Amino acid sequence: MNKDLLNILSNSSKDIDNQQLMDYLAGKLSENEKREVEMQLADNEFLNDALEGLENVKDKKNINVFVEQLNRELQKKLLRKKLKKQKRKLPHQRWIYVAIIVILALVILTWFMIMKYQRQKG
Amino acid sequence: MNPDRFQHITDHSLLDKFYTDKDNQWLGILLHRYTMLLFGVCMKYLKNEEDAKDSVQQVFLKAIAELHKYKVEYFKSWIYMVAKNHCLMKLRDSQGKTPAMLNEQTIVPAEDSFSKQAHLDKDKLLDAMTLAIQELNDEQKQCVTLFYLDKKSYTQIADVTGFSMMQVKSYIQNGKRNLKKVVERIIKEK
Numbered sequence: 001m002n003k004d005l006l007n008i009l010s011n012s013s014k015d016i017d018n019q020q021l022m023d024y025l026a027g028k029l030s031e032n033e034k035r036e037v038e039m040q041l042a043d044n045e046f047l048n049d050a051l052e053g054l055e056n057v058k059d060k061k062n063i064n065v066f067v068e069q070l071n072r073e074l075q076k077k078l079l080r081k082k083l084k085k086q087k088r089k090l091p092h093q094r095w096i097y098v099a100i101i102v103i104l105a106l107v108i109l110t111w112f113m114i115m116k117y118q119r120q121k122g
Numbered sequence: 123m124n125p126d127r128f129q130h131i132t133d134h135s136l137l138d139k140f141y142t143d144k145d146n147q148w149l150g151i152l153l154h155r156y157t158m159l160l161f162g163v164c165m166k167y168l169k170n171e172e173d174a175k176d177s178v179q180q181v182f183l184k185a186i187a188e189l190h191k192y193k194v195e196y197f198k199s200w201i202y203m204v205a206k207n208h209c210l211m212k213l214r215d216s217q218g219k220t221p222a223m224l225n226e227q228t229i230v231p232a233e234d235s236f237s238k239q240a241h242l243d244k245d246k247l248l249d250a251m252t253l254a255i256q257e258l259n260d261e262q263k264q265c266v267t268l269f270y271l272d273k274k275s276y277t278q279i280a281d282v283t284g285f286s287m288m289q290v291k292s293y294i295q296n297g298k299r300n301l302k303k304v305v306e307r308i309i310k311e312k
Contacts, residue, residue: 006247
């Protein structure tokens with residue numbers, strides 16, 4: 001009895017990286033390496049759909065260009081969100097500084113008033 | 123920031139870091155990992171490079187917004203469902219069809235049903251498999267055997283059988299799914 005039969009039932013969980021995927025699409029992998037990717041395809045719907053879609057790209061060289069563009073856009077968006085968040089925080093901080101200055105001014109003024117009152121009494 | 127620096131950190135740890143400090147930079151690193159796959163999924167459904175790029179950007183935005191609202195356990199399965207649902211919605215809008223949507227908040231990864239039966243006697247499982255493989259149709263049996271037992275690649279199987287690559291892929295995937303069902307049935311019957 002062939003023990004490899006049990007391999008059919010196990011789910012492979014190894015991740016395929018982008019380079020491996022590109023090499024698979026370009027037909028650059030050895031038969032063993034190809035099988036490794038294909039073992040994942042049988043278990044991983046995400047990878048399977050993605051590969052089918054990437055095969056539809058006319059010029060495969062463009063895939064990396066698109067991915068880099070998308071990553072750059074994502075980075076820009078995240079940076080913009082971060083700046084917006086920081087700007088939203090700033091007005092609150094400004095009010096805190098104003099409040100501290102007003103309180104300090106009041107304390108100093110009160111202290112002067114008390115001193116003046118005591119001097120007049122004396 | 124160079125996402126490669128964080129290659130050793132798992133998706134789950136990155137999500138944990140995000141849920142701790144709500145810093146979007148963690149989501150950026152996580153999403154970078156899936157840009158190519160997401161673009162591929164969008165290409166599969168939309169079949170247009172510009173539409174696919176547009177959709178990936180929208181999926182990113184949706185992911186960032188949603189992850190701030192609720193906790194996601196299995197990021198990879200979740201982001202796949204977000205992208206797939208987005209494409210199906212887009213197709214529905216353009217074709218007036220109503221595709222079945224999947225609930226993104228209750229995603230769990232495809233479970234290996236046999237992991238539950240890990241304790242099961244290997245010999246019994248092998249017996250069941252030997253019987254089950256005979257129940258597959260000829261095409262599935264041939265492709266499954268060549269792929270899993272003879273360790274051939276899709277191209278080699280296509281050469282040997284004369285099937286197209288797509289047929290080989292489909293026979294293997296459906297064959298595997300059917301095998302699991304039949305083995306489960308045989309084990310129950312015993």
